[in-house]
Amino acid sequence: MATPRDTFVDALRESLHAARKFERALTKMAEAARNDKLRSRLFGHRDVTGRQIERIEEVFGSTDRKPSGRTSPAADALAREVPPSDLEIVLHAIKIEHFELAAYKTLTKLAEGEKMRRARSLLEKNASESAHAANQFELMVSEVEEEASQAAS
Ligand SMILES: [Fe+2]
Numbered sequence: 001m002a003t004p005r006d007t008f009v010d011a012l013r014e015s016l017h018a019a020r021k022f023e024r025a026l027t028k029m030a031e032a033a034r035n036d037k038l039r040s041r042l043f044g045h046r047d048v049t050g051r052q053i054e055r056i057e058e059v060f061g062s063t064d065r066k067p068s069g070r071t072s073p074a075a076d077a078l079a080r081e082v083p084p085s086d087l088e089i090v091l092h093a094i095k096i097e098h099f100e101l102a103a104y105k106t107l108t109k110l111a112e113g114e115k116m117r118r119a120r121s122l123l124e125k126n127a128s129e130s131a132h133a134a135n136q137f138e139l140m141v142s143e144v145e146e147e148a149s150q151a152a153s
Contacts (some may be wrong), residue, residue: 008110018075023049026081055122097134
């Protein structure tokens with residue numbers, strides 16, 4: 001039977017796989033975005049994601065387990081999609097951030113149960129950055145929506 005530590009490590013592997021996929025997906029979405037602010041937010045968050053990956057790798061360092069061996073079909077599906085319009089890109093980015101937020105919150109809880117203080121604080125940092133990014137993208141929705149309806153009229 002899987003121990004809580006096994007569950008934690010598997011969830012961490014999934015998040016590492018997901019973050020690497022999202023880092024590339026954010027680059028593709030940024031390149032596809034027409035709105036300058038949206039493009040720069042996407043590139044900016046791509047860089048934040050790079051630092052989140054480093055934190056997950058640091059957490060792995062404290063577990064003595066291999067970071068490989070697990071993928072995330074849900075993250076793969078989210079990362080594969082590059083939406084065709086700015087509005088759909090920003091909505092998709094929000095979806096990705098909420099997916100990450102849920103994963104980092106779960107991991108934070110598991111790290112707490114495992115009494116891994118440093119891991120917990122690193123994962124909390126990732127959770128709060130994902131929440132912040134979701135919020136920043138949400139703030140862009142009406143602007144992008146406005147542009148889309150002007151272009152259509
Ligand atoms: Fe993110």
